[in-house]
Amino acid sequence: MLILSxxxxxxxxTHSEALTPAAARDEFQEELVxxxxxxxxxxxxxxxxxxxxxxxxxxxxxxxHYRLFPKSLGQVLSKFSVRELxxxxxxxxxxxxxxxxxxxxxxxxxxxxxxxxxxxxxxDGNWKELTNVxxxxxxxxxxxxxxxxxxQPSASxxxxxxxxxxxxxxxxxxxxxxxxxxxxxxxxWKKLLPCGSKAGLAVLMKSEKxxxxxxxxxxxxxxxxxxxxxxxxxAWELRQTLNVVFDxxxxxxxxKEWSLFKMFSRTLTEACPLASSSKVYVDITDNPELFELSPxxxxxxxxxxxxxxxxxxxxxxxxAETFGQLRSFNLLLRDMLRPLLHAERYVAGFGLQTGxxxxxxxxxxxxxxxxxxxxxxxxxxxxxYIHTLTVTSKSxxxxxxxxxxxxxxxxxxPHLLEMLIQLPPHSMTEVTVQFERALLKWTExxxxxxxxxxxxxxxxxxxxxxxVAMRTNFTQDQPLFSSFVPVKEESSYFVRVYTEPLLxxxxxxxxxxxxxxxxxxxxxxxxxxxxxxxxxxxxxQVDEPSPPLSKRLANLxxxxxxxxxxx
Amino acid sequence: xxxxxxxxxxxxxxxxxxxxxxxxxxxxxxxxxxxSSGHTNNWxxxxxxxxxxxxxxxxxxxxxxxxxxxxxxxPDSHIVLMLAxxxxxxxxxxxxxxxxxxxxMELNVYGDDVEVDYRGYEVTVENFLxxxxxxxxxxxxxxxxxxxxxxxxxxxxxxxxxxxxxxKFQDSEEISNMELADAFxxxxxxxxxxxxxxxxxxxxxxxxxxxxxxxxxxALASSQVGEDSLSHQPDLGIGVHLMDxxxxxxxxxxxxxxxxxxxxxxxLFKVCPQSQCxxxxxxxxxxxxxxxxxxxxxxxxxxxRKVEITKDTINLTSPVEPPIKRSGSSDIQIESxxxxxxxxxxxxxxxxxxxxxxxxxxxxxxxLWTLILLVFFQTYGIKHLKHIF
Numbered sequence: 001m002l003i004l005s006x007x008x009x010x011x012x013x014t015h016s017e018a019l020t021p022a023a024a025r026d027e028f029q030e031e032l033v034x035x036x037x038x039x040x041x042x043x044x045x046x047x048x049x050x051x052x053x054x055x056x057x058x059x060x061x062x063x064x065h066y067r068l069f070p071k072s073l074g075q076v077l078s079k080f081s082v083r084e085l086x087x088x089x090x091x092x093x094x095x096x097x098x099x100x101x102x103x104x105x106x107x108x109x110x111x112x113x114x115x116x117x118x119x120x121x122x123x124d125g126n127w128k129e130l131t132n133v134x135x136x137x138x139x140x141x142x143x144x145x146x147x148x149x150x151x152q153p154s155a156s157x158x159x160x161x162x163x164x165x166x167x168x169x170x171x172x173x174x175x176x177x178x179x180x181x182x183x184x185x186x187x188x189w190k191k192l193l194p195c196g197s198k199a200g201l202a203v204l205m206k207s208e209k210x211x212x213x214x215x216x217x218x219x220x221x222x223x224x225x226x227x228x229x230x231x232x233x234x235a236w237e238l239r240q241t242l243n244v245v246f247d248x249x250x251x252x253x254x255x256k257e258w259s260l261f262k263m264f265s266r267t268l269t270e271a272c273p274l275a276s277s278s279k280v281y282v283d284i285t286d287n288p289e290l291f292e293l294s295p296x297x298x299x300x301x302x303x304x305x306x307x308x309x310x311x312x313x314x315x316x317x318x319x320a321e322t323f324g325q326l327r328s329f330n331l332l333l334r335d336m337l338r339p340l341l342h343a344e345r346y347v348a349g350f351g352l353q354t355g356x357x358x359x360x361x362x363x364x365x366x367x368x369x370x371x372x373x374x375x376x377x378x379x380x381x382x383x384x385y386i387h388t389l390t391v392t393s394k395s396x397x398x399x400x401x402x403x404x405x406x407x408x409x410x411x412x413x414p415h416l417l418e419m420l421i422q423l424p425p426h427s428m429t430e431v432t433v434q435f436e437r438a439l440l441k442w443t444e445x446x447x448x449x450x451x452x453x454x455x456x457x458x459x460x461x462x463x464x465x466x467x468v469a470m471r472t473n474f475t476q477d478q479p480l481f482s483s484f485v486p487v488k489e490e491s492s493y494f495v496r497v498y499t500e501p502l503l504x505x506x507x508x509x510x511x512x513x514x515x516x517x518x519x520x521x522x523x524x525x526x527x528x529x530x531x532x533x534x535x536x537x538x539x540x541q542v543d544e545p546s547p548p549l550s551k552r553l554a555n556l557x558x559x560x561x562x563x564x565x566x567x
Numbered sequence: 568x569x570x571x572x573x574x575x576x577x578x579x580x581x582x583x584x585x586x587x588x589x590x591x592x593x594x595x596x597x598x599x600x601x602x603s604s605g606h607t608n609n610w611x612x613x614x615x616x617x618x619x620x621x622x623x624x625x626x627x628x629x630x631x632x633x634x635x636x637x638x639x640x641x642p643d644s645h646i647v648l649m650l651a652x653x654x655x656x657x658x659x660x661x662x663x664x665x666x667x668x669x670x671x672m673e674l675n676v677y678g679d680d681v682e683v684d685y686r687g688y689e690v691t692v693e694n695f696l697x698x699x700x701x702x703x704x705x706x707x708x709x710x711x712x713x714x715x716x717x718x719x720x721x722x723x724x725x726x727x728x729x730x731x732x733x734x735k736f737q738d739s740e741e742i743s744n745m746e747l748a749d750a751f752x753x754x755x756x757x758x759x760x761x762x763x764x765x766x767x768x769x770x771x772x773x774x775x776x777x778x779x780x781x782x783x784x785x786a787l788a789s790s791q792v793g794e795d796s797l798s799h800q801p802d803l804g805i806g807v808h809l810m811d812x813x814x815x816x817x818x819x820x821x822x823x824x825x826x827x828x829x830x831x832x833x834x835l836f837k838v839c840p841q842s843q844c845x846x847x848x849x850x851x852x853x854x855x856x857x858x859x860x861x862x863x864x865x866x867x868x869x870x871x872r873k874v875e876i877t878k879d880t881i882n883l884t885s886p887v888e889p890p891i892k893r894s895g896s897s898d899i900q901i902e903s904x905x906x907x908x909x910x911x912x913x914x915x916x917x918x919x920x921x922x923x924x925x926x927x928x929x930x931x932x933x934x935l936w937t938l939i940l941l942v943f944f945q946t947y948g949i950k951h952l953k954h955i956f
Contacts (some may be wrong), residue, residue, distance in 0.1 A: 026839050091656065129706045136708020139682050141689050155915045162904045182656035183664050207679055211656055211664040231904050371912050418914055422787040446688060447618055447737040463910045487905035494909040511739075 009378055013142065023541045025331040026052040026068045027276045028194050030201045033312075035283040036098045040248035041214060042258050045103050046201055047480040048193055048240040053227055055234075058402075069238060070192040073136055077236075080126045080133075082116040083170070084159050084382070086133065088219035091181040091211065092245075093500055096342045101306045104241050106217045107457035107498040110140060110179035115159050116170040127172045145174040149379065149456075151416040154404045156375040156461050160485065161223030162234055171461050175377070177454035177501035181216060183207040189218050192240060193272075196449055198270025200317075201280075204264040205242065215245040221484075239484070252317045266499060271317035280316040281479060285310040306483040307340075307466035307493045312479075340365045341372070343460045344500035352437060352507045355382075359431040359499060363423035365465060370492070371422050372462040374431065380408035381438040381506060388434040391419070394427050410438070437506050445508065453501040463492040576577050606720040606761045609870040610713060611636050611646045614695060616727030616736045618652040623807040624798050626654045628678040628726045628768055628814040629666050635821040636722065639869030647698055647713055649685035651737050652725075661805060668810050668818060670802040678953050684711050692742045697944065699723075700753045717758035722766070722867045726814065729769030731792055732777075748778040755781040762855070764867040768813050770795040773849040785855040785862075789813035790846035812844045832859035 033045045052069045066074055077080065088106040114130065116123050127150065135142035141273075170179050187205055189199045197205060211215055219241045227235040246263050248254065260267055271278035281301065285308075299314040342362040361372060378384060386405060391398045402420035406413070417481035423429055469490040485494050547555070547566075555565045613636070615629040633648055655666050655677045666677040685694060698713050699705050715721055727734055733741040754760055765786040767775050772788030779786065789796040789811070798808035799815045810818070816839040824830055836850050836859070852859050865871050909913075928936070 132704075132706040136710045139684065139686075139710070141687055144688070155918065158909050158911075160909075161906070163907055164905075166907055180653045180656055180687065182653055183677060184681050184686070185680065187680055207664040208662070210597055212662070226904065234904065371910070373910060373915070402918065420912065448738040461910055463912075485909065486910055490904070534680050538908055 019453065026050060026054075028272070029273050029277045030272060031277075031279045031281065031480050032201050032204075033103070033281045033283065033479075034460060036256075036258070037097045037245070040256055041099070041245050042248075043099065043102075043243070043245050043262065044263060045244075045481060046240075046242040047103075048202075049480055050194070050238040051225075051227075051235050052238075053233070053235045060211050068194045070171065073192065073238065074222075076130065076133055076350050077222065080130045080164070081117040081120045082114055082130070082222070083117045083224070084161050084164065084397045085112075085222040086114070086160075086219070087112045087138070088217060088230070089140065089179065089181040090140070090190040090215075090217040091184050092213070092215035092217075094215055094217075094245075096339050096497070099245065101241055101339055101495060101497075102217075103305070103357055104217075104219060104221075104243065104484060105278055105496045105498055106219060107175060107177070107459075108501050109175060109177035109454070109456070110142065111173075111175045112142065112145065113171070113173040115163075118122065118165060118167065120170065123170055123172065124434045131168045131174075138188055140179060142176070142179075144176060147412060148172040149377075149414055150175070151406075153375055153412060153416065153418060155402065155418055155420070155461060156373050159223070160221070161225055161237075162231075163224070165384075173377070175456040177456045181218070182211065186210070189220070189242075189340075190242065192220070194274045195272035197223060197499075199270055200275060200278055201268065202272075203268060204260065204266050206265055209246075209251070209263065209265050210242075210244055212250060213244050214247045214250075215243065217243045218292070219243075239480070246480075256444070259366045275318070279479070280315040280317065280329060281312040282315075283310055283480075284313050291563050301479065303479050303482045304468050304470055305469060306495065307464060309469070338364055340464050341460065341462050341495060341497055343458065343497045343499045345458055345502065347502050347504060348432075354434060354436050355504070356432055356434045357382075357384075357455075357502070361421070361423060361429045361431075361460060363425060363427050363429070367425050368465045369423055369425050370462060370465055371420055372460050374417075374419050374421060375459045375461070376415070376417040376471060378408070378417070378435070379453070380410050380414055382410070382415075382435045382455065382504065383408070384388070384415050384417075384433050384435045386417075386433065389417075389432070391423050391429065391431050393422060398424075398429060435503070439507060442509060442511075447510075449506070449508045452503040455504060457498040457501050460497045460499070462495055462497070464495050466491060466493050572630060579939050592726045605718070606866065607620070607718040608715070609641050609645060609722070609867070610715045611641055611722040611724070612649075612698065613646065613722075613724045614649040614726070616651050616690060616725065616734060618737045618863075619946060620652075620654070620657060620659050621807055622652070623654050623666070623805070624810050626650055626652065626727045627676060627810050629664050629724065630666050630681070631668050631810070631814060631818040632766075632821075633681070634676045634678065635818065635824075636868055639821075639824065639826055639865060641868075641870040642684045644710065645870070646682075647685070647711065648681075648683050649690045649695065649698075650683050651687070653686065653689040658882060659806075661676075667802065667805065668815070670800050672804070682710070688737075690737060692736050692746075695736075695742070696746070696750050700757075701757070701759060713759070713771070715759050718761050719759070720867050721760045721763045723763065724768075725923045726768040726811070729767070729771060729775065731771050731774045734767070734769055734775060744775045744778045747775060748780060751779060751784060751850045752781045755783070761865070762857075765879050766817075768796060768811050772796065773851075776851050778785065779851070779854060782854055783856060784851075785832070785859065786851040788849045789839070789844070791849050794846040813839050813848060816843055821864075821868065824868065825863050825873060826865060828863075828865065830864045832864070834861045 028048070028050050030046070030048045033047075035043045035045070037043050050068050054063055062350075063074060063078065075482070089109050090106045090108050090111075093108050094102055094105065112131065112134070114127065120126055124147070130144065131142045131145040134140075140409070151173050152168060152171060153173055157171060157173055158166055163386070170547060186205065190202055193200075193202050195202060197203060219239075219497060221237075221239040221241070223237055224234040225237045227233045227276065246252065246258075248256065252258060264376040268280075299316065301312045301314045303310060303312065340363065342364065343359065344362075345357065345359045347355050348358055357376075357378070359374065359376070361374070384407075386407075391400055398421060400419040400421045402418075404416070404418040408415040417433075421429060470487045470493055471490075487493060551566055558565055611633075613633050614631050615625045617625040620947045629648070629650060632647065636646060637643070654660060655664050662672065662678065665672070665675045666862045668674050668676045686700075698711070701713060703712055713721075725734060727736070729735060732744045735741050751763065754763075760783070762783045763785070765779075765784060767774060767787070768789040769775075771790060771792050771794065775789045776784075776786035776788060777792075790813075797812050799812045801808045820835070832852075836848075839848055841847050855862075
């Protein structure tokens with residue numbers, strides 16, 4: 001009897017274990033890549049990746065147990081049926097010619113692009129609510145994103161994650177070039193990490209050093225990726241990246257000796273306990289013998305990134321022996337590989353009525369030509385004249401093989417211009433278009449209109465031919481910085497280059513004018529009309545002055561006596 | 568001897584009786600203090616209304632009050648911080664990500680853990696009044712809302728440039744004292760506060776609280792009508808004035824306060840007398856029901872939680888069933904998922920134009936067609952049409 005009951009109990013417990021499902025697996029990896037740049041500056045790129053094997057978009061099942069993945073973002077994904085989300089906040093402009101290509105490019109200001117799931121019926125409504133929710137999460141004014149600065153690109157910004165259908169009706173792209181990035185954006189970004197800013201690589205992120213730099217960019221990228229090499233199921237990937245370039249003179253005091261303490265005013269003490277891998281990579285490709293890294297590490301890794309094979313010294317923070325004294329790097333540099341694709345943009349013209357936007361794209365490859373997709377989103381108050389659009393390469397006309405233009409609607413929609421241009425080898429291509437500045441209504445001016453109005457960066461997307469063969473399949477042990485963009489063929493890599501944003505002055509009225517006019521007019525009316533009125537209607541009456549007190553008293557006594565009164 | 572003994576015994580018995588009585592008195596007074604203030608949560612709305620680099624001191628003012636309020640316990644979720652311009656990461660700031668309140672860069676009030684809810688162009692009179700009255704669009708996130716109830720004590724701090732009866736927002740619009748008084752009345756009628764402390768540091772600040780008429784309001788201002796509030800000290804390294812006098816001394820006073828301190832409002836009224844401030848700070852307590860001497864500073868600046876102990880038990884329901892993982896269906900499908908081609912050139916060139924939805928003609932086209940039809944019928948007339956058709 002006892003044996004039977006214990007057997008029953010045993011069977012029940014094992015059976016219940018089989019019934020309770022295993023929680024979806026999630027893992028967290030963090031890495032820091034340090035790359036010295038040609039100009040003496042140093043480029044540090046943090047990447048934090050949380051991989052979670054769950055399905056947010058499944059009907060009827062709400063995900064309620066969050067471990068490493070932040071709950072605020074998970075709820076956003078399931079509520080708005082988001083397939084992919086990319087948001088970045090950047091301070092400064094990435095100088096491609098001096099610094100090379102970044103691992104993850106971003107334009108100045110804030111940029112947000114989202115692919116929605118094809119089950120969504122009202123994409124614009126979801127987009128509006130999503131921007132408001134994100135503005136609360138990241139303490140940024142993303143609620144200024146509305147239909148006047150949102151575009152729907154037709155060929156750019158294909159999804160970076162898994163997927164078959166790419167109907168561009170479910171894509172929305174917006175950029176706020178004026179958005180300021182400061183500690184109040186970094187604080188909630190750090191709170192999304194599993195270890196926060198208390199352990200692991202995030203300990204290095206102190207705002208006083210990070211914002212005293214030439215370039216600072218923090219981003220969040222969420223997309224579905226392959227769970228394993230066979231790619232039979234999806235997993236959600238959340239990547240938080242922070243790219244910062246420290247200037248040689250402001251942070252480095254003019255010496256090319258860098259250390260973690262000099263860059264971040266902190267040192268690493270331990271890896272994040274929740275991380276499955278925590279590594280620091282230092283790029284030593286340029287001068288392996290002349291480099292002095294202290295403490296030295298025997299681990300060397302090689303990775304093909306951005307069309308170039310580079311060698312890295314790897315420090316594995318999960319091993320206890322990597323910690324110890326200050327880590328310092330003494331660096332000397334050679335010439336770097338010239339970037340193959342580079343773009344610039346500026347406004348030409350004079351006066352406050354018309355102007356011209358020039359976008360210049362350089363192809364520095366000696367013998368290969370390749371196509372680029374240029375996407376321009378111009379606000380409605382710069383009225384473009386598309387009949388003046390010219391594309392010239394090597395002073396000859398270069399006709400784009402694909403043009404998509406959506407004209408602006410005043411106060412409703414911005415201009416969208418997408419062109420697929422074939423760049424001849426070793427050439428400069430110039431795209432020019434003339435515009436006229438619109439007069440805004442007086443309530444539409446910002447409180448500081450003399451600063452100017454910003455126009456967002458152009459995006460140049462290209463498949464650049466690569467000198468080195470790229471790997472086409474992802475493995476788990478690949479470093480994070482080389483596995484962001486999916487690679488389809490070995491001979492080229494995908495790159496996105498952002499141009500400068502433009503600052504344009506619109507004709508600004510004199511805002512003190514109404515007040516001055518009212519004062520002047522009222523004064524003239526009061527003085528002129530008032531005197532005229534007085535002249536016409538004023539009559540004079542003789543008025544007896546009242547007699548002084550003594551006379552009044554005397555009159556009183558005389559009245560009593562019955563004697564005639566004094567006058 | 569016997570008498571002596573009797574007296575001592577009587578005294579002893581008296582003592583024995585009075586001690587528990589005294590103790591229960593002590594407990595009663597303590598309990599009385601515990602429940603005297605009547606609020607259960609604290610909120611703060613801190614607003615800086617000035618833009619441009621030379622108004623650095625207004626941002627520093629607001630951030631020093633933010634810092635004190637956070638230090639005394641109010642969490643970020645209960646603080647609505649509105650800064651009209653960014654000074655910390657301004658390109659003119661020689662030390663980015665810092666805002667200093669004392670010269671020689673002694674105290675960084677910006678800190679490492681700041682969360683600004685409304686920034687830049689979002690700080691407008693409309694948004695400020697909407698935050699106070701709670702009439703925000705439905706998609707506003709929680710961090711931008713003032714979710715107070717009738718047991719909340721709210722601290723409202725305004726700073727910027729002002730005049731007799733108005734406060735300037737971002738050099739382009741103003742809020743008048745009547746609008747503010749009406750907003751507070753709306754809050755009272757919707758029971759959005761228990762008690763409210765209003766502090767303003769602008770020129771002629773006392774004019775802003777002259778028109779208040781709702782109960783449970785206490786107000787402080789840095790200067791009387793006709794007086795200017797002055798700034799404190801410039802820093803030659805940064806190049807601007809760092810703080811205003813009134814808030815500087817207010818910050819010094821608040822640095823002495825800790826969550827358990829018993830400092831009360833009468834001490835706050837004495838902050839920055841005319842000898843230090845040059846202007847005369849004013850205050851208004853006639854609408855406030857409690858005596859200011861019994862109101863603790865931490866009633867408004869801190870978040871002292873009161874705990875009520877209950878002896879009832881609460882039965883928790885059984886936990887939610889965890890979702891069952893996607894079962895073998897994923898094993899069945901053998902087709903592997905692929906990434907999308909990032910720049911499919913051939914596909915782009917041969918892309919068909921999108922089917923645009925048909926809209927009926929609007930506006931200009933409709934008018935043009937109506938005009939054409941009108942002219943046509945006028946020239947030819949209806950009766951002639953049968954000859955044509």
